[in-house]
Structures are given as C-alpha cells and as structure tokens.
Amino acid sequence: MKELYDLIVIGGGASGFFGALTCKQIAPHAKVAIIEMHSKFLSKVRISGGGRCNLTHHCYEPKQLIKNYPRGGKELLSVFERFQPLDTLKWFEERGVKTKVEVDGRIFPSSNTSQTIIDCLLDESQKLGVELLDSVKVESIEKEDLYILKTNRQTFTTNNILLACGGFTHAGGFKFLDSLALDIIQPVPSLFSFHIADKTLQQLSGISVSKATVKIAGKKPEYEGPLLITHQGMSGPAILKTSAYAARDLFEMNYQFNISVNWANENEQTLRATMETYKNENRNQKIGNAKLFLLPQRLWHYLIEKATIDNELKWVELPLKKLNKLVEVVFHDQYAVNGKSPNKEEFVTAGGINLKTVEFKTMQIKNHEGLYASGEIIDIDGITGGFNFQAAWSTGYIAGMAIGQKLTQEN
Numbered sequence: 437m438k439e440l441y442d443l444i445v446i447g448g449g450a451s452g453f454f455g456a457l458t459c460k461q462i463a464p465h466a467k468v469a470i471i472e473m474h475s476k477f478l479s480k481v482r483i484s485g486g487g488r489c490n491l492t493h494h495c496y497e498p499k500q501l502i503k504n505y506p507r508g509g510k511e512l513l514s515v516f517e518r519f520q521p522l523d524t525l526k527w528f529e530e531r532g533v534k535t536k537v538e539v540d541g542r543i544f545p546s547s548n549t550s551q552t553i554i555d556c557l558l559d560e561s562q563k564l565g566v567e568l569l570d571s572v573k574v575e576s577i578e579k580e581d582l583y584i585l586k587t588n589r590q591t592f593t594t595n596n597i598l599l600a601c602g603g604f605t606h607a608g609g610f611k612f613l614d615s616l617a618l619d620i621i622q623p624v625p626s627l628f629s630f631h632i633a634d635k636t637l638q639q640l641s642g643i644s645v646s647k648a649t650v651k652i653a654g655k656k657p658e659y660e661g662p663l664l665i666t667h668q669g670m671s672g673p674a675i676l677k678t679s680a681y682a683a684r685d686l687f688e689m690n691y692q693f694n695i696s697v698n699w700a701n702e703n704e705q706t707l708r709a710t711m712e713t714y715k716n717e718n719r720n721q722k723i724g725n726a727k728l729f730l731l732p733q734r735l736w737h738y739l740i741e742k743a744t745i746d747n748e749l750k751w752v753e754l755p756l757k758k759l760n761k762l763v764e765v766v767f768h769d770q771y772a773v774n775g776k777s778p779n780k781e782e783f784v785t786a787g788g789i790n791l792k793t794v795e796f797k798t799m800q801i802k803n804h805e806g807l808y809a810s811g812e813i814i815d816i817d818g819i820t821g822g823f824n825f826q827a828a829w830s831t832g833y834i835a836g837m838a839i840g841q842k843l844t845q846e847n
C-alpha cells in the first residue's frame with residue numbers, strides 16, 4: 437500500500453522550499469515532501485548572485501515593486517500585499533540570517549555567501565519535518581481521485597501538488613506535465629547580454645557608464661541604467677532590462693536587431709546645450725581631454741573617433757557640422773546586435789503557466805483541484821536585482837499558506 441502524502445512539492449528550489457515550509461508550519465500534522473530530480477537541493481540559490489544570493493530588493497511598496505516585472509506584475513500585486521520583501525527579510529532574520537542592502541538596492545546575506553540561505557532552508561525543513569527526496573525525477577502525473585506521480589524511483593500518491601519546477605528551458609523539459617493539459621505560454625529566455633561584432637567597441641571591454649539609455653530600433657520604450665561594455669558587446673542593468681522587457685520580440689527577431697545607446701542619458705536638447713556651453717568655456721582645450729557626461733576617457737575617445745573628429749583638435753576649431761555629429765553619436769549611437777549570451781549573474785525564463793489560469797489568492801490552477809504552482813514555472817519574471825527570488829518566495833508562501841489552511845480545515 438503506497439503512503440498517501442498531503443502535499444508533494446515538485447522542485448527543490450527557492451519557491452518549492454517556501455511552499456513546503458509554510459504549509460508544514462500551518463499544518464504540522466501534514467505529510468509533506470519535496471521531490472528534486474538533482475542530487476542537490478537549491479542549486480540555483482547556490483549559484484545565484486555570483487554565489488552570494490541576491491535574495492530580494494530594497495523596495496517595500498508593492499505598487500512600486502511590481503514595476504520590476506515585465507510579465508506578471510499586475511497579478512503579483514495581491515501576492516506582494518500579503519508577502520513582500522520586508523516579510524522575506526523578517527522570515528530569514530527570525531531564523532538567524534542577517535542581511536545587508538547594497539547601494540543599488542540589492543539585498544544579500546551579510547555573510548556574502550548563498551550557503552547561508554541554503555543552510556537556513558535545509559535546517560528549517562529538518563526542524564519542521566519536511567521530507568527531502570533528492571535524485572527523484574517526476575516522469576508523469578495522473579489524476580484519479582488522488583494525484584499519482586510516477587518517478588524514476590517509485591510511485592507517489594498525494595492529495596495536493598505544488599508545481600515549483602522552475603523555468604521551462606531546463607534540459608529535461610516538462611513533458612511530465614502533458615497529461616494535466618495546462619495552458620503554457622511559450623518559454624523564451626530573459627536577462628541576457630547583447631553580442632555586437634564591433635572590434636573597436638569590444639576593445640573597451642570592462643568599461644562601464646553609470647547611466648545610459650538603450651532603445652531597440654523601431655520600438656518606443658527606452659531602458660536606463662548602468663551599461664557595461666564586454667568582450668562580446670554590451671551587458672549591465674540597462675541591457676538586461678531591455679532584454680527582459682523585449683524578451684518575446686527579440687526571440688521573434690532571432691536576436692538580430694538594431695539598438696541605439698544614449699551615453700549621456702540626457703535629452704537631445706540638454707545634451708547639445710551642455711556640449712555647446714563646454715565648448716565655449718574650454719575653447720583652447722583639446723576635445724580628447726574633455727570631461728563630459730561622466731564618460732570614461734577611453735569611451736569618450738571612441739565616440740569622438742566615431743564622429744570622425746581628431747582627438748587633438750581644439751574645441752574652438754570644431755566646425756558646427758562636426759559638433760552636430762558628436763551630439764548625434766553621444767545621443768543616438770547605433771549598433772547591430774547579432775546574438776546573445778546568458779548573463780552569468782542571473783537569468784530566467786519568460787513564459788510558463790498562463791497567468792490567466794492561476795488563482796492568485798491561493799496559487800491553485802483554475803479547474804485543477806489540488807494542483808498549485810509557484811515560482812518561475814508561472815509566466816512571471818523580473819528584471820535583475822533580487823526580484824525573481826522575491827516572486828519565488830512570495831508565490832511559494834501563498835501556495836503553502838493556502839494548502840496548509842485547507843489541510844487544517846480538513847483535519
């Protein structure tokens with residue numbers, strides 16, 4: 437006779453742990469297990485934020501917070517009104533994890549290692565009695581009176597399932613979900629760097645500006661933030677934000693598109709006025725020596741060259757036509773993007789379970805009694821900065837809460 441579980445969580449990541457732990461806390465009598473196909477739990481937490489785990493963001497106003505989600509923001513409002521970054525910090529703090537806020541708003545454990553978060557979640561599972569089953573891969577799910585999960589090891593039966601299997605792009609895919617006939621929005625990558633085959637630009641690899649604006653040719657929105665030049669092209673928050681908001685469009689374009697960069701992050705009028713004032717006040721200075729818009733000198737030289745201006749030329753010698761060209765290059769510098777690579781610090785999948793099919797009060801899938809979903813498997817994704825984990829913690833918490841309350845009432 438197979439043992440009957442009250443809740444099986446599929447996926448031992450951030451969201452699955454929060455779902456299981458919350459449920460078990462509310463319904464201590466419940467039989468709860470997390471099933472993970474890999475030999476290690478929380479493997480994304482381990483590598484996250486360059487090994488430091490950027491667990492959330494210093495943004496405690498739900499209406500502001502949701503602006504950082506290209507997909508799912510509207511739906512997350514009610515979720516964040518119930519469990520937001522302050523609650524995440526409190527949760528970890530109550531379990532002995534100290535955290536720190538960095539200048540850009542990202543929050544990390546004070547220990548500077550993701551292991552602190554992993555240890556905390558594993559300890560809490562042990563304390564509450566959540567079963568952790570590693571190296572067990574779910575291969576199919578059938579619904580009879582109960583859910584029947586076939587795995588590479590054994591068959592499980594359960595009254596409730598929390599799907600917390602992460603992004604849809606992982607190696608094995610999610611064929612095991614086929615029998616549930618879920619409505620899935622096609623998954624595409626988000627948060628990636630742009631390849632730009634410009635050897636002169638690539639030679640500036642490592643140079644960054646603190647605030648640039650990026651725009652995709654033919655599209656209206658502009659995305660601002662720090663921008664980093666890499667040995668393959670461009671990265672940094674402004675580029676990652678562009679990749680996130682335009683994830684689906686860029687996929688359709690097969691990652692071949694044009695962008696323009698505004699290096700000064702100023703409107704054209706202000707940029708021109710600043711340059712003209714500088715010219716008038718520094719008539720005998722060589723243009724190559726100018727300190728304008730906080731641009732690093734090597735980048736400034738590159739832009740001057742692009743405007744076909746000699747570094748050694750003095751401002752007084754600069755004809756209006758060339759000044760116009762320089763304004764254009766700084767304001768509207770154009771590049772052809774011909775590919776992408778994942779941002780090593782953080783990447784996610786856009787797409788997944790259709791938002792319209794999720795009941796966000798409980799995270800239950802509509803018309804699927806006892807089937808819940810949380811985290812990246814849903815069509816929710818955030819920009820870089822701790823927003824993706826926050827969505828995982830919050831949705832996991834709401835699901836765990838709903839299942840726990842249901843189990844308590846049934847008991």
Ligand SMILES: Cc1cc2nc3c(=O)[nH]c(=O)nc-3n(C[C@H](O)[C@H](O)[C@H](O)COP(=O)(O)OP(=O)(O)OC[C@H]3O[C@@H](n4cnc5c(N)ncnc54)[C@H](O)[C@@H]3O)c2cc1C
Pocket residue numbers: 446447448449450451452471472473474478479480481483484485486489490491492572573574575600601602603612780781782783784810811812813821822823824825826828
């Ligand atoms: C390199 C990298 C760094 C990142 N850094 C950050 C960061 O610093 N801050 C941030 O906010 N976000 C970061 N992210 C994004 C963040 O890691 C994810 O959004 C988050 O982990 C999603 O949590 P989840 O629990 O939904 O899914 P996951 O963490 O992906 O967990 C899902 C789990 O389900 C398991 N699984 C899947 N299918 C099955 C199956 N059939 N049977 C059993 N188990 C299964 C998988 O093995 C996996 O362990 C990063 C992502 C990457 C790739």
